Every structure is written in structure tokens, then in C-alpha cells.
Amino acid sequence: MTAPAIRMQGLKKNFGVSEIIRGVDLDIHRGERHAIIGPNGAGKSTLFHLISARLPVTSGIIELKGENVIGLKPFEINRKGLSRSFQITNIFHNLSVFENLRCAVLWSLGYRYSFWHRLAGLKDARLRADAVMEDIGLTSRRDTPAGILSYAEQRALEIGITIASGADVILLDEPTAGMSRSETDDAVALIRRVTEGKTLVMVEHDMGVVFGLADRVSVLVYGQIIATDAPAAIRCNAAVQEAYLGTGTHAGHGHE
Amino acid sequence: MEFVVISLLNGITYGLLLFMLSSGLTLIFSMMGILNFAHASFYMLGAYFAYQISTWVGFWPGLLVAPLMVGVVGALIERYGLRRAHRFGHVAELLFTFGLAFLVEEIVHLIWGNVAVDYRIPAELDGTLFTLFDTDFPIYKGFMMLISVGMLVALYALLTRTRIGLIIQAALTKPDMVEALGHNVPRIFMLVFGGGTALAGLAGVIGGNAFITEPGMAAAVGSIVFVVVVVGGLGSLGGAFVASLLIGCIQTFSVGLTISVTDVFALIGIVLPEGSQVARLTITQLAPVLPYMLMVAILIFRPRGLMGARES
Amino acid sequence: MSFVFSRGRLLLWGACLALAVALPLVLKSGFMLSLLCQIGIMVVFALSYNMLLGQTGLLSFGHAVYYGMGAFITMHTLNMIGKDGSPLVVALLPLVGGLAGLLAGVVLGWVTTKKAGTTFAMISLGIGELVAACALMFPGFFGGEGGISGNRVVGKGSLLGFTWGPQVEMYGLIVAWAFVATIAMFALTQTPLGRMANAVRDNPERAEFVGYDTQRVRYLMLILSGFFAGIAGGLTALNYEIVTAETLNAHTSGVVLLMTFVGGIGFFYGPIIGAILVSVMQIVIGGMTHAWLLYFGLFFLFMVLMAPGGIASVIAMQRNLWQAGLFGRMVPHYLAATVPILVLMAGLVGLIEMSYALLAGEGVGAGDTATRVMGMQLQLASMEPWAIALATTAAGVLLTRWIGGRTGVAWNSALSTLHGDKS
Ligand SMILES: Nc1ncnc2c1ncn2[C@@H]1O[C@H](COP(=O)(O)OP(=O)(O)OP(=O)(O)O)[C@@H](O)[C@H]1O
Numbered sequence: 001m002t003a004p005a006i007r008m009q010g011l012k013k014n015f016g017v018s019e020i021i022r023g024v025d026l027d028i029h030r031g032e033r034h035a036i037i038g039p040n041g042a043g044k045s046t047l048f049h050l051i052s053a054r055l056p057v058t059s060g061i062i063e064l065k066g067e068n069v070i071g072l073k074p075f076e077i078n079r080k081g082l083s084r085s086f087q088i089t090n091i092f093h094n095l096s097v098f099e100n101l102r103c104a105v106l107w108s109l110g111y112r113y114s115f116w117h118r119l120a121g122l123k124d125a126r127l128r129a130d131a132v133m134e135d136i137g138l139t140s141r142r143d144t145p146a147g148i149l150s151y152a153e154q155r156a157l158e159i160g161i162t163i164a165s166g167a168d169v170i171l172l173d174e175p176t177a178g179m180s181r182s183e184t185d186d187a188v189a190l191i192r193r194v195t196e197g198k199t200l201v202m203v204e205h206d207m208g209v210v211f212g213l214a215d216r217v218s219v220l221v222y223g224q225i226i227a228t229d230a231p232a233a234i235r236c237n238a239a240v241q242e243a244y245l246g247t248g249t250h251a252g253h254g255h256e
Numbered sequence: 257m258e259f260v261v262i263s264l265l266n267g268i269t270y271g272l273l274l275f276m277l278s279s280g281l282t283l284i285f286s287m288m289g290i291l292n293f294a295h296a297s298f299y300m301l302g303a304y305f306a307y308q309i310s311t312w313v314g315f316w317p318g319l320l321v322a323p324l325m326v327g328v329v330g331a332l333i334e335r336y337g338l339r340r341a342h343r344f345g346h347v348a349e350l351l352f353t354f355g356l357a358f359l360v361e362e363i364v365h366l367i368w369g370n371v372a373v374d375y376r377i378p379a380e381l382d383g384t385l386f387t388l389f390d391t392d393f394p395i396y397k398g399f400m401m402l403i404s405v406g407m408l409v410a411l412y413a414l415l416t417r418t419r420i421g422l423i424i425q426a427a428l429t430k431p432d433m434v435e436a437l438g439h440n441v442p443r444i445f446m447l448v449f450g451g452g453t454a455l456a457g458l459a460g461v462i463g464g465n466a467f468i469t470e471p472g473m474a475a476a477v478g479s480i481v482f483v484v485v486v487v488g489g490l491g492s493l494g495g496a497f498v499a500s501l502l503i504g505c506i507q508t509f510s511v512g513l514t515i516s517v518t519d520v521f522a523l524i525g526i527v528l529p530e531g532s533q534v535a536r537l538t539i540t541q542l543a544p545v546l547p548y549m550l551m552v553a554i555l556i557f558r559p560r561g562l563m564g565a566r567e568s
Numbered sequence: 569m570s571f572v573f574s575r576g577r578l579l580l581w582g583a584c585l586a587l588a589v590a591l592p593l594v595l596k597s598g599f600m601l602s603l604l605c606q607i608g609i610m611v612v613f614a615l616s617y618n619m620l621l622g623q624t625g626l627l628s629f630g631h632a633v634y635y636g637m638g639a640f641i642t643m644h645t646l647n648m649i650g651k652d653g654s655p656l657v658v659a660l661l662p663l664v665g666g667l668a669g670l671l672a673g674v675v676l677g678w679v680t681t682k683k684a685g686t687t688f689a690m691i692s693l694g695i696g697e698l699v700a701a702c703a704l705m706f707p708g709f710f711g712g713e714g715g716i717s718g719n720r721v722v723g724k725g726s727l728l729g730f731t732w733g734p735q736v737e738m739y740g741l742i743v744a745w746a747f748v749a750t751i752a753m754f755a756l757t758q759t760p761l762g763r764m765a766n767a768v769r770d771n772p773e774r775a776e777f778v779g780y781d782t783q784r785v786r787y788l789m790l791i792l793s794g795f796f797a798g799i800a801g802g803l804t805a806l807n808y809e810i811v812t813a814e815t816l817n818a819h820t821s822g823v824v825l826l827m828t829f830v831g832g833i834g835f836f837y838g839p840i841i842g843a844i845l846v847s848v849m850q851i852v853i854g855g856m857t858h859a860w861l862l863y864f865g866l867f868f869l870f871m872v873l874m875a876p877g878g879i880a881s882v883i884a885m886q887r888n889l890w891q892a893g894l895f896g897r898m899v900p901h902y903l904a905a906t907v908p909i910l911v912l913m914a915g916l917v918g919l920i921e922m923s924y925a926l927l928a929g930e931g932v933g934a935g936d937t938a939t940r941v942m943g944m945q946l947q948l949a950s951m952e953p954w955a956i957a958l959a960t961t962a963a964g965v966l967l968t969r970w971i972g973g974r975t976g977v978a979w980n981s982a983l984s985t986l987h988g989d990k991s
């Protein structure tokens with residue numbers, strides 16, 4: 001069997017004295033869609049930050065496709081085929097929608113730091129950016145500066161930048177947060193389409209999205225994974241219900 | 257031995273003066289996120305105000321009034337200039353203070369002329385405090401130390417013992433939270449800016465006559481103060497303190513050392529080839545660049561500075 | 569579509585070149601010619617600076633280092649080839665300057681670009697001071713106080729009739745270099761590196777998450793910008809035939825920052841406007857009054873507070889209004905606003921000039937007799953001129969608040985109409 005897409009072992013993260021991630025062991029299989037759920041402040045985003053090297057790990061192991069990635073810089077991990085989105089929109093505000101997407105594909109197309117290619121002449125970059133723009137439904141906003149897009153449009157762009165490079169491991173942090181019902185449905189369809197044949201890990205509070213999209217679900221509570229299973233099994237897992245009831249959150253367990 | 261002790265005393269005096277500048281700069285920076293490029297200009301204003309006052313009523317009133325005037329000027333500039341620039345982001349802010357430094361220098365040129373003014377040490381403080389070996393240690397140096405240390409103690413007490421100090425400390429890390437608690441953060445900012453510039457003004461009052469009061473003094477001290485905060489670690493008061501003393505000592509020691517680079521390398525057993533220009537330089541000649549070389553070294557080997565918490 | 573666009577652009581470039589070539593035919597005096605030469609050099613320098621500030625978001629206080637290194641190396645090379653050189657070699661010397669700037673960028677940039685933001689600004693200042701201090705330490709290379717000089721007319725004949733001796737030939741050389749460098753710098757903005765520099769400026773964190781090493785992007789941009797600054801330095805060396813340590817000190821760094829910012833860092837052509845404007849101001853206003861730096865400082869602060877996008881952004885804004893058909897309705901407001909500004913300026917200038925005159929003349933017991941200020945004979949010892957100037961200033965302030973406020977309201981409403989139209 002090939003190595004898992006992502007392997008975490010004994011992963012810990014402290015902020016000062018407070019332990020936020022308290023020993024996570026989790027394998028994300030290749031090609032699966034994996035959701036991470038859990039109450040607010042459980043450490044889901046922090047976990048993503050550790051995997052993508054936005055934050056340094058306190059202790060433990062992270063392997064990406066069998067390769068140790070601890071100590072690498074974010075761009076090095078990205079180049080190994082991992083791309084992530086952010087819970088708080090993180091885009092290039094002064095660049096147009098199209099430029100945002102084109103920036104996201106340049107490295108993966110091998111243009112590196114070139115100052116001898118003319119951007120306008122890079123057909124592959126243009127086509128790829130246009131295709132993603134079409135996918136996320138922002139074609140009509142092509143030349144609008146990203147900073148003045150509406151919130152939902154910015155969220156869509158956030159996803160677009162993440163998937164544009166064609167990375168095969170994709171981390172999405174609450175991709176549908178703040179979207180309306182119909183926008184959410186569109187986003188789910190989009191995510192399903194663009195992650196076909198890829199590995200997806202997503203943090204999501206919307207149980208509809210989770211159960212509709214995920215092959216497996218992990219529940220992170222207070223810095224630890226308390227259960228990893230198929231969605232149906234998670235739904236009736238006693239420990240999970242306990243955790244959710246105990247913290248009395250919004251996660252809307254039980255229905256859908 | 258004599259050289260070491262005297263240089264050490266001089267270095268500490270100068271270092272404390274640097275700290276009066278760098279502490280204000282650090283407070284303003286960590287609180288408002290503004291690197292006040294014009295900080296040394298307030299130092300210069302302090303010196304010139306004190307000089308002007310001393311020509312009318314003598315040195316002592318100026319010691320009190322000049323820093324206050326500088327503080328008021330600083331607070332006004334914060335209120336009516338910086339606050340507006342702040343809306344346009346960090347670069348605009350930095351540029352505003354840069355333009356301000358430029359303007360202050362021109363105004364000083366305009367009012368007091370291009371050459372140094374005759375700002376003197378008051379007669380009461382003109383003399384020898386004690387004689388060590390064969391060298392006299394002037395009273396005024398002792399006075400400078402006294403003022404700086406007194407100022408530091410007062411600052412420390414203000415920050416840790418008073419209500420406003422606690423609010424300032426809280427606002428350093430969490431301005432939004434402090435504002436939510438009902439404190440007027442813009443006003444606190446204005447106070448801090450005024451206070452920081454007043455501190456710089458005071459440094460100017462006691463430094464201007466010890467060294468020289470001329471239109472170029474802001475630029476000369478300003479870049480050294482920046483070196484201090486980079487070396488100490490941006491935003492760290494403790495770091496600024498250590499770095500101030502360190503650089504103060506480096507500067508005074510190096511000015512007195514007449515041995516050449518060749519000799520220094522010879523001490524550690526390396527023989528430099530004869531005749532190259534670098535090898536013939538004495539440490540004294542190198543003095544102006546040593547702080548910057550230290551800064552570069554720090555950046556390479558310890559990018560967050562001596563005591564900086566974060567790597568920015 | 570893109571073909572048409574690039575043809576328009578070609579036309580624009582062509583027109584600029586034609587204008588630059590034609591200008592000395594009209595402005596024949598030696599004074600004008602040297603002003604034009606200065607502008608040409610500053611255009612390259614300011615554009616190179618904007619590669620850092622505008623495009624990469626790096627505020628440098630030490631850019632003169634690369635300019636100065638370019639100048640010094642060019643001068644030394646010129647002196648080395650001396651009598652054996654040909655005018656062709658001389659014409660190519662700015663390239664040597666560029667390489668010197670590039671090399672300086674490789675060495676110094678490695679230290680400075682480890683950081684961005686405020687820290688970068690401080691480090692660039694420190695490195696600038698370091699190099700400036702070194703310049704005074706090594707008179708052999710930097711020529712000490714007097715600098716080093718050379719002669720751009722070398723021994724062997726001419727290149728197509730050019731020896732570069734006459735100033736007008738030098739102007740031609742500057743125009744040629746400035747044109748090539750400007751096109752190259754513009755082309756750079758249209759490359760992957762150029763675009764990623766914008767991305768790093770906007771959001772360095774996200775740039776790292778799309779595969780780019782932001783430190784490397786900054787480093788490369790700094791090296792390239794050093795190259796173009798070095799070319800400008802090489803041109804200075806040839807133009808003035810003397811290079812002093814002043815060329816690479818903090819003052820020169822400050823000037824290039826000021827002109828770039830005033831012109832506008834958000835547009836490619838902004839620094840060009842800034843270079844022209846500041847050079848002209850420097851020579852024209854500088855020739856009229858000693859207080860010119862003071863005026864310039866005030867003007868700069870005014871720009872920071874009122875138009876942080878620089879002149880180019882003001883122009884762009886007017887163009888947007890024009891295209892939306894809103895410009896016409898702003899014109900009366902603009903005209904109305906000039907009145908209080910002129911009054912305010914008159915008052916301020918009066919105060920400043922009189923102070924200058926008074927303080928400058930203090931030593932020789934002036935003040936009792938009439939002093940010439942701005943072409944007027946004024947009795948500076950009496951209250952009268954001061955009172956008038958003060959009153960004018962005060963009136964200017966009040967008028968500005970009143971009319972300026974109304975202009976602001978009109979402006980905002982025009983802007984909101986503009987944005988309303990768009991969305
Ligand atoms: N830089 C930091 N320093 C200190 N504590 C932090 C830091 N970042 C996060 N935390 C704390 O870590 C905990 C986990 O944060 P995290 O953002 O990972 O939660 P989350 O599971 O993503 O929550 P949410 O569902 O609200 O997004 C929180 O209690 C937060 O306050």
C-alpha cells in the first residue's frame with residue numbers, strides 16, 4: 001500500500017503554556033474526502049496551520065505522501081503538492097480576480113521567478129486561470145480588484161486560489177462559512193468537481209456539507225481526535241454526541 | 257585600565273542617553289505600530305528649545321520646559337497629522353514621519369542657521385566630579401547619568417505602578433480590548449506619542465550641550481537609534497536597554513582605540529597581508545561603521561534581535 | 569484585442585520618445601539642457617526605486633547605494649579606459665554601472681531582503697549609512713570629500729560623429745538609455761516575477777501558500793532594481809563627470825523616495841511624473857528661494873495626508889470621472905478650491921520668506937532698513953508686513969476649511985456616483 005496522503009503522529013502544539021493540539025494521530029488516505037469537525041476553539045484551524053507549516057510544530061510527526069515535512073517552509077510544502085485555503089479570507093486584495101488566479105498557477109506551471117517570459121504570452125497560465133474562474137463563477141468579475149468583491153465572491157476566490165495550482169492534497173478551512181444555502185450548494189458541487197481524484201481535507205461546521213461530501217469524518221475536541229469514522233457511524237457515535245452535547249454547540253447533530 | 261574604566265563610564269552615559277531615545281521609540285512602536293522616523297528630530301528640537309530658553313533665562317528652566325514643549329508638539333502632530341496618515345496604512349505613516357524629519361531639519365535650518373549653536377553646559381555643572389588615575393570625569397556626565405537613571409526609574413514606576421501605565425501596557429498588546437473596556441485609545445496613543453517625544457526632547461536637552469547642537473544632529477543620532485532597536489529586537493524595551501548600553505560602549509571604546517585592524521587580527525593570531533587599505537585602518541577610523549556592522553551581524557545570526565520576541 | 573492594445577502602447581512610447589528628442593530643439597539654453605539631462609537620469613532612478621516601493625511593497629531608505637555604486641564604478645572604468653577608449657565603449661558604460669548596482673544588490677540585498685515591512689525599511693537605512701560611512705573611510709576608491717572625476721571624451725575619434733563632449737550629445741545618450749531602461753522596467757512588470765512581486769506586496773503570506781518564496785522574490789526584485797539604479801548612476805557619472813560620496817548617501821536616498829512617492833507609486837508612470845516635477849521644482853523654485861527644501865517638505869507632507877496615491881492617482885481619478893461623465897460637475901468645485909489654497913499659500917510663503925530674510929540678515933543688523941523679499945521692499949522691523957501675512961494665512965485656513973469642506977462633499981458624492989455606476 002502507498003503511504004497515506006497525510007500522516008500525523010503524536011502531533012502537539014502549545015501556545016505558551018496552553019496546549020492547543022494535544023497529541024493527534026491521524027492518517028488521511030489518498031483520494032479520500034475527509035472532514036474534520038469539532039466545536040469552536042477545538043484547534044481545527046491550528047491543525048491546518050501545522051500541516052501547512054504556517055505555524056511551527058511543538059512535537060510530533062507530519063508526513064506528506066510518506067515524506068517528512070516538519071521544518072519545511074510553507075512554499076516548500078506547497079510545491080510538494082499541498083494547497084490550502086484559509087478560514088479568514090486571504091487573497092491578493094489589490095490584484096484583479098484574474099491576476100489572483102494566475103498568480104496561483106504560475107509556480108505549478110514551472111514559471112518560477114521568470115523575468116524573461118511575458119505573462120500575456122503564457123497561454124497555459126491564462127487558460128488555467130480562466131477555467132478556474134469559470135468554475136468558481138467569477139468570470140463576470142474578471143478584472144475587478146479582489147478587495148472590492150462581495151464576501152461570498154471572496155470566499156469563492158479563496159477556494160479558487162487554493163485549487164488553481166492543481167495540487168493533489170487540498171485543505172479547505174470552512175469553505176462555506178457565511179454562505180447562503182444556495183451558495184453553499186454551489187460551493188459543494190464545485191468542491192466535489194474539482195477534488196475528483198484528489199485528497200481533500202476540510203474543516204466544516206455545516207453538517208449538511210459534511211455528510212454530503214465526506215468519505216470519513218474526524219471529530220476534534222479540545223485538541224484531540226476523539227473519533228474517526230464513516231459519516232453514518234459518526235452520527236451515532238456516543239462519544240461524539242457526548243462531546244457536542246457537553247459543549248452545547250451549534251453543530252446541528254442529529255439531523256440531515 | 258584607566259582607559260577601560262573611563263571609556264566604560266562614558267559608554268554608559270552615552271548608552272543611557274540612547275536608551276532615552278530608543279525607549280520612547282520602542283513604546284511608540286509597540287503600541288501604535290509606528291516606527292517614528294522623526295524620533296531623533298524631537299531630540300534635536302529638545303536641544304534647540306533648551307538652547308533658546310537658556311539664552312533667555314538660563315539652563316534650569318529649560319530642563320523642564322523644553323521637554324514639555326517637545327511633548328506638546330509631538331502630541332499635536334500625532335493628533336492632527338499622524339492619525340490621518342494612519343488611515344492610509346503603514347507606508348503612509350512611515351512616510352509621514354519621514355517627511356516630518358525632513359521638515360523639522362529645514363525649520364531648524366531656517367530658525368537657527370546652518371552651523372552649530374553655542375548651547376553650553378551651565379557653569380554650576382562645569383567642572384570635575386572626580387579624577388580617576390589621570391583623567392577627569394566631568395560633573396556634567398554624572399548629571400546626565402543621574403537624569404537618565406531618574407527618568408528610567410520614573411518611567412518604570414509609571415508603567416508598572418499607575419493606572420494609566422497599566423492601561424498603556426494592556427493597550428500595547430490588545431488595543432481593541434482596551435477600547436472595548438471603555439478607554440479612549442486614541443487619547444492614550446496621543447499621550448504615549450507625546451510622552452515618547454518628550455523623553456526624546458529631554459535627551460536632547462541634556463545631550464545637546466554635552467555633544468553638539470546642530471541641524472545634522474538628528475540624522476546622526478537617528479540612524480544609531482534605529483540600529484539600537486534592530487539590535488535589541490523591535491518592540492522590546494529590555495532589548496533596547498541592553499542594545500543602547502552595548503552600542504554606547506562600542507562607540508566610546510572604538511573612538512579611543514588607535515590600534516589597527518592588522519593589530520586586532522594579530523591578537524588572534526592571524527597575519528593580514530601588508531599594505532591593503534582595510535588592514536591599515538585603525539579601530540578609531542572604523543568607529544562610525546561598527547554599529548552598523550553589529551546590526552548586520554545580528555540580522556544574519558539572530559534575526560529577531562537580542563531580546564525580540566517575534567521575528568517580523 | 570490585445571494587438572490593438574499593444575499598438576496603442578507602442579504609439580505612446582513612440583510619442584514620448586519623439587517628445588524627448590524634440591525638446592532640446594525648443595529649449596535650447598544650456599540651463600534647460602542640463603535640466604533635461606537631470607530629468608532623464610532621475611526618471612530611471614525613480615522608476616528603479618518604484619520596483620521596490622510600488623511593485624514589491626519595500627520601502628527603502630538606502631536606494632542611493634546602488635545608484636552611487638553604479639556611478640563610482642562607471643567613473644573608475646571611464647578613467648581606466650581613458651585615452652585608449654572609443655566613444656562606443658563610453659556609450660556602453662552605463663551598463664557597467666548597472667552591473668555594479670546589480671552586484672551591490674546581490675551582496676547587500678541578501679541581508680536586507682531577509683525582512684519585509686518596517687524592518688526592511690530600517691535595515692535599508694542602516695546599510696545605507698554603513699556604505700556611506702565606508703565611502704568616507706576609503707578615499708582611495710571614493711575620492712574622499714572631493715569625489716573622483718573623469719572626462720567622458722576619450723581619445724579615439726567618434727561614434728557616428730558623436731564624441732559625447734557637447735551637452736546635447738550627452739542628452740541624446742541619456743535619452744537613449746532612459747528609453748531602453750524604461751521599456752525594460754515596464755516589461756518586467758509584465759513577467760511572472762513582476763506579477764508575483766505585486767502578490768508579495770499585497771499578501772506575502774498567501775504568496776507563500778501558492779508556492780513562492782517571498783524572500784527570494786524580494787531579493788530578485790532588489791537585485792534587478794539595483795541594476796537599473798546602477799544604470800542611472802552610470803549616466804550621472806558620465807553627465808557630470810564627477811562623482812562624490814553624496815551620490816550614495818541618505819540624502820540622495822531620501823530624494824528618490826520623495827520624488828517617487830509624490831509622482832505616485834501605484835502606477836508605472838507615476839515616478840516619471842515625480843522625477844520631472846521634483847527636478848523642475850528643485851531647479852526652478854530652488855533658484856528663487858533658499859527655503860525651497862522647506863516648501864518641498866510641506867508639499868510632501870501635504871501629499872501624504874491628502875493624496876497618498878501621488879499625482880498619478882489624482883490624474884487617474886480625474887480620468888475615471890471624465891469617463892463617467894462626472895468631470896464637468898467637479899470643475900467649478902476645483903476652481904473654487906484654488907482660491908483658498910492660493911490665499912493660504914500666499915500667506916505661508918510670505919511668512920516663511922520674511923522669516924528667512926530676517927534671520928539671514930540678523931547678523932548684519934538688518935531689519936531697520938527695507939529688505940527685499942519676493943521682489944518687494946519690506947520693512948521687516950515693523951509689524952505691518954507680518955500682520956498682513958498672518959492675516960492672509962489665517963484667512964486662507966478659514967477659507968480652506970469652508971470651501972475645502974464643500975469641495976470634499978462634492979468629491980465624495982461624485983465618487984459614490986462613480987462607484988454606484990460600476991456595480
Ligand atoms: N496564535 C495563537 N496564540 C494563542 N492561542 C491561539 C492562537 N491561535 C489559536 N489559539 C487558540 O487555540 C485554540 C484553537 O484555535 P483554532 O483557531 O484552531 O480553533 P478552531 O477549531 O479552528 O475554531 P473555529 O471553529 O472557531 O474556527 C483557540 O482557543 C484559540 O484561542
Ligand SMILES: [Mg+2]
Pocket residue numbers: 044045046087
Ligand atoms: Mg477555525
